[in-house]
Amino acid sequence: MDKLVIRGGNPLLGTVRISGAKNAALPCMAAALLTDEPVILENIPQVRDIETTRKLLAAMGAEVELGYGRAHHRTTICAHTLAAPEASYELVKTMRSSTLVLGPLVARCGRARVSLPGGCAIGARPIDLHIKGLERLGAKITQEHGYVEATTDPLKGDRLRGAEVVFDRITVTGTEDLLMAATLADGETVMQNCAREPEVADLAALLNAMGAKIQGAGTSTIRVKGVAKLHGARHRIIPDRIEAGTFIIAGALTGGDVNVAGCDPAHLTAILQKLAETGVKTSVKADSVRVMGDQPLAAADLNTEEYPGFPTDMQAQYMALTTQAAGTSIITENIFENRFMHAQELVRMGANIKIEGRRAIVRGGTPLSAAAVLASDLRASASLVLAALVADGETIIDRVYHLDRGYENIEEKLKGVGAEIRRVGNIFPKRAASPAQ
Numbered sequence: 001m002d003k004l005v006i007r008g009g010n011p012l013l014g015t016v017r018i019s020g021a022k023n024a025a026l027p028c029m030a031a032a033l034l035t036d037e038p039v040i041l042e043n044i045p046q047v048r049d050i051e052t053t054r055k056l057l058a059a060m061g062a063e064v065e066l067g068y069g070r071a072h073h074r075t076t077i078c079a080h081t082l083a084a085p086e087a088s089y090e091l092v093k094t095m096r097s098s099t100l101v102l103g104p105l106v107a108r109c110g111r112a113r114v115s116l117p118g119g120c121a122i123g124a125r126p127i128d129l130h131i132k133g134l135e136r137l138g139a140k141i142t143q144e145h146g147y148v149e150a151t152t153d154p155l156k157g158d159r160l161r162g163a164e165v166v167f168d169r170i171t172v173t174g175t176e177d178l179l180m181a182a183t184l185a186d187g188e189t190v191m192q193n194c195a196r197e198p199e200v201a202d203l204a205a206l207l208n209a210m211g212a213k214i215q216g217a218g219t220s221t222i223r224v225k226g227v228a229k230l231h232g233a234r235h236r237i238i239p240d241r242i243e244a245g246t247f248i249i250a251g252a253l254t255g256g257d258v259n260v261a262g263c264d265p266a267h268l269t270a271i272l273q274k275l276a277e278t279g280v281k282t283s284v285k286a287d288s289v290r291v292m293g294d295q296p297l298a299a300a301d302l303n304t305e306e307y308p309g310f311p312t313d314m315q316a317q318y319m320a321l322t323t324q325a326a327g328t329s330i331i332t333e334n335i336f337e338n339r340f341m342h343a344q345e346l347v348r349m350g351a352n353i354k355i356e357g358r359r360a361i362v363r364g365g366t367p368l369s370a371a372a373v374l375a376s377d378l379r380a381s382a383s384l385v386l387a388a389l390v391a392d393g394e395t396i397i398d399r400v401y402h403l404d405r406g407y408e409n410i411e412e413k414l415k416g417v418g419a420e421i422r423r424v425g426n427i428f429p430k431r432a433a434s435p436a437q
């Protein structure tokens with residue numbers, strides 16, 4: 001199992017280039033199931049979740065080419081025939097966003113069998129809102145043996161039908177799942193209380209390029225006029241705003257001067273505003289953010305919210321920053337019920353953090369010292385990398401496969417701006433499994 005070894009203390013200097021957004025690429029790959037023609041997606045990030053999605057689509061019978069040549073990070077997906085509109089537990093348990101195939105499959109094939117995702121490190125993460133939405137569109141849903149089976153009603157022409165849907169709470173992939181299903185429904189669908197994340201708007205841009213008729217994506221009300229068929233298209237995935245935010249914090253935390261290039265600052269407003277509150281200096285251009293870490297950091301409270309609020313996917317990284325800020329920051333996690341797994345690992349490095357339910361109280365200004373730490377989920381891993389960049393000594397981060405799910409070549413990118421970081425295999429001899437383990 002790979003580990004990252006990071007020696008802290010170097011200010012990061014130079015330019016880092018942002019990859020395509022994993023959370024836009026995943027729904028866009030699922031959207032290819034809606035047509036029997038090829039869909040070409042560019043600026044695909046080379047991360048583990050993309051490979052998992054490739055396997056998922058190929059297992060259904062889609063042809064999926066995936067190439068990361070120097071010039072292009074591109075995938076071509078052709079779901080001409082879908083022999084098995086299913087998503088197995090084996091794959092879904094490694095990536096819960098596999099449930100994004102539910103809507104497209106039932107809309108395109110009239111049936112879908114998708115494993116329930118089960119929980120994950122950051123929370124229960126049910127898909128009840130996906131299911132309720134699809135039932136509003138006329139899908140017949142049963143759940144047994146850990147699987148969701150969705151079918152259209154033969155008495156209604158074996159097709160979903162447009163409807164009014166109001167989400168009980170804002171859900172990103174729930175909005176995306178239903179949006180995809182509605183494109184082939186008979187009639188108009190009006191979805192309210194939708195997620196407004198940029199990744200939803202990016203998916204809608206692809207779907208409209210495929211011939212869908214969607215208005216309002218990126219706002220809380222989305223209208224979809226169903227069409228009989230969608231055709232192929234070519235689409236470039238938006239830059240990853242969470243990767244960009246992570247590197248901006250890396251530049252600030254290490255007292256460096258980093259140009260975060262190839263990002264979309266319009267997606268970073270809440271992040272940049274909060275960082276400005278802590279004293280982080282940035283200068284913003286059309287497709288880049290330069291961060292200058294030459295100012296002392298000051299504490300600032302944080303509430304994670306749905307977009308356009310401060311994203312939950314940046315909470316762990318922000319917590320790492322506040323451990324070095326003068327004063328006390330209160331971080332409230334409003335989206336997921338268990339997203340402080342990184343806190344105890346930061347405490348082992350010397351941070352002063354108390355968890356009270358959904359709140360973390362960070363008393364900053366505590367020097368961090370290197371330690372052997374454990375990554376628990378994608379963004380918690382990023383938080384540990386950030387802490388290691390300023391810790392005294394050499395930090396060893398285990399289970400970095402979590403990090404590889406969503407960050408492309410993170411060690412090369414960090415090395416490129418002066419970090420002392422290397423990836424190693426098992427550096428401790430395998431211990432004989434004792435009965436206690």
Ligand code: EPZ
Nearest residue numbers: 023097125126127128129130171172173174313335336378
């Ligand atoms: C998406 O997950 C992202 N993943 C997550 O990013 C991100 O943290 C999350 O949105 C919130 O922004 C992808 O886009 C692939 P939700 P998603 O449905 O859609 C509850 C990362 O690090 N809920 O918006 O699964 C849910 O439990 C990942 O890149 C229901 O109760 O999140 C949560 O508390 C982690 N029922 C809240 O809503 C449902 O049917 C928001 O979840 C669906 C969700």
